[in-house]
Amino acid sequence: MNDQKKDSAIPRRQFIKYSAATGAGLILSSQALAQTKSTNSDDLNIALLGVGAEGQVLLNDMLKIPGIRFRAVCDIWKKWNLRRASRLLKKYGHDVNSYIDYRDMLAHEKDLDGIIIATPDFWHSEHTIACLEAGINVYCEKEMSNTIEGAKRMVRAAVRTGKLLQIGHQRRSNPRYRFSYNKLIKEADLLGRITTTNGQWNRAVQPDLGWPKKYAVEPSVLSKYGFKSMHQFRNWRWYKGLGGGPIVDLGSHQIDIYNWFLETNPKTVMASGGTDYYPPKTHQWYDTVMVLFEYDTKYGKVRAYYQTLTTNSNEGYFETFMGDQGTLNISESASRGGVYREPSAPSWDKWVDMGYLLAPKEEKKEDTGVILDVRETLAPPAHELPVKMNVPYHLPHLENFFNAIRGKEKLNCPYNIGYETAVTVLKVNEAVEKGTRLNYRPDEFEI
Numbered sequence: 245m246n247d248q249k250k251d252s253a254i255p256r257r258q259f260i261k262y263s264a265a266t267g268a269g270l271i272l273s274s275q276a277l278a279q280t281k282s283t284n285s286d287d288l289n290i291a292l293l294g295v296g297a298e299g300q301v302l303l304n305d306m307l308k309i310p311g312i313r314f315r316a317v318c319d320i321w322k323k324w325n326l327r328r329a330s331r332l333l334k335k336y337g338h339d340v341n342s343y344i345d346y347r348d349m350l351a352h353e354k355d356l357d358g359i360i361i362a363t364p365d366f367w368h369s370e371h372t373i374a375c376l377e378a379g380i381n382v383y384c385e386k387e388m389s390n391t392i393e394g395a396k397r398m399v400r401a402a403v404r405t406g407k408l409l410q411i412g413h414q415r416r417s418n419p420r421y422r423f424s425y426n427k428l429i430k431e432a433d434l435l436g437r438i439t440t441t442n443g444q445w446n447r448a449v450q451p452d453l454g455w456p457k458k459y460a461v462e463p464s465v466l467s468k469y470g471f472k473s474m475h476q477f478r479n480w481r482w483y484k485g486l487g488g489g490p491i492v493d494l495g496s497h498q499i500d501i502y503n504w505f506l507e508t509n510p511k512t513v514m515a516s517g518g519t520d521y522y523p524p525k526t527h528q529w530y531d532t533v534m535v536l537f538e539y540d541t542k543y544g545k546v547r548a549y550y551q552t553l554t555t556n557s558n559e560g561y562f563e564t565f566m567g568d569q570g571t572l573n574i575s576e577s578a579s580r581g582g583v584y585r586e587p588s589a590p591s592w593d594k595w596v597d598m599g600y601l602l603a604p605k606e607e608k609k610e611d612t613g614v615i616l617d618v619r620e621t622l623a624p625p626a627h628e629l630p631v632k633m634n635v636p637y638h639l640p641h642l643e644n645f646f647n648a649i650r651g652k653e654k655l656n657c658p659y660n661i662g663y664e665t666a667v668t669v670l671k672v673n674e675a676v677e678k679g680t681r682l683n684y685r686p687d688e689f690e691i
């Protein structure tokens with residue numbers, strides 16, 4: 245944390261060089277390979293820092309990936325999450341050491357190739373920087389940080405140490421998303437001039453998270469790690485200074501896709517939101533947010549709508565990209581998604597023949613003798629994506645991180661992408677608070 249002065253001495257050119265190297269893949273990766281301490285094999289020594297809900301999802305996925313040797317697990321909730329994760333790993337034959345404090349872990353574990361960080365957002369910066377400084381490649385969950393300053397320090401530490409830093413926007417490694425961008429949008433140009441996007445994450449009302457009373461964390465431990473109470477420890481996402489609220493927690497995954505598919509960051513943001521439903525004392529961040537971004541893309545102006553609701557789950561979560569030739573509807577939920585041709589666009593038969601799209605299923609329309617409304621007759625049929633997602637959602641992103649450590653792949657979500665997404669979403673909260681349209685300066689996306 246106190247490295248900031250040293251950090252700011254890194255010339256901008258060097259940052260660009262490293263960003264470009266990450267983008268181009270091999271330079272950073274081969275450097276990381278040389279630094280990998282597991283010699284003579286592709287096996288990697290891995291530690292886990294934070295094994296709550298998400299840490300356990302990642303752990304379960306990693307147990308399916310060959311060549312991963314778990315060495316350590318660290319979590320301040322000793323009697324519950326730490327114990328559960330350590331037991332599970334031992335059951336699967338991993339000889340892991342357990343730690344409560346990450347500093348103890350880093351002092352004792354000297355042969356780690358990578359670490360998976362899934363602690364609450366306000367810890368990401370400190371944890372990531374300490375691990376990078378210890379020479380360990382880091383996979384850090386989103387949101388990269390709950391503050392821009394924290395995210396900046398992470399970027400600087402990655403540049404300084406030359407270690408890999410992957411941010412947990414796992415859609416970046418999802419084969420359906422990669423296919424949609426690389427093949428359908430870029431190569432086949434099926435959407436034509438993209439004019440608008442629309443996306444949402446609507447979630448049903450949920451009770452606050454509880455905890456097994458006999459396993460509560462001691463107040464002294466809570467306070468040492470920045471939590472005022474067990475309620476805050478369990479529901480940290482809703483508290484200012486700890487998380488960023490639903491628009492950051494949920495929205496950042498999907499707004500990251502806007503930036504990716506539109507190939508640029510937004511120029512402006514307007515937002516309306518508030519704590520309309522939950523008690524503001526325990527839900528300090530907005531439970532409802534509606535956002536309008538403006539992008540100046542290579543296609544021209546794109547207006548991008550996004551909403552997070554936490555009071556109603558209608559239609560769940562998805563992103564839709566609309567162009568003058570077609571529409572792509574995509575979601576991490578593997579069961580949904582489709583591509584729709586505008587009636588005026590040229591035939592897509594060629595793309596179906598080439599395997600880019602599945603042919604639309606013919607809907608059998610009963611002849612009722614009723615004259616259909618003109619809008620109904622124009623409703624385009626859906627082409628399904630030919631790419632399936634048959635593995636758990638986080639698995640490809642974790643594999644990508646491990647393969648980057650081995651020097652075999654470039655990272656799909658390196659720190660520069662995570663940073664740009666953090667800048668984009670953290671400003672939405674500012675726009676809600678100020679109630680006015682805000683501009684993104686191009687230099688805000690740079691360090």
Ligand SMILES: NC(=O)c1ccc[n+]([C@@H]2O[C@H](COP(=O)([O-])OP(=O)(O)OC[C@H]3O[C@@H](n4cnc5c(N)ncnc54)[C@H](O)[C@@H]3O)[C@@H](O)[C@H]2O)c1
Pocket residue numbers: 293294295296297298299318319320321325344345346362363364365367385386387412413414469477478493
């Ligand atoms: N990529 C995704 O789809 C996805 C999904 C859910 C959560 N997440 C991210 O994962 C992270 C964790 O979220 P969660 O839902 O698992 O939260 P959680 O509260 O369930 O788990 C956090 C864990 O970190 C531990 N912890 C807290 N402070 C610590 C510290 N200083 N040192 C060590 N351990 C500490 C807690 O004891 C707990 O076990 C967050 O950053 C969240 O945004 C990502």
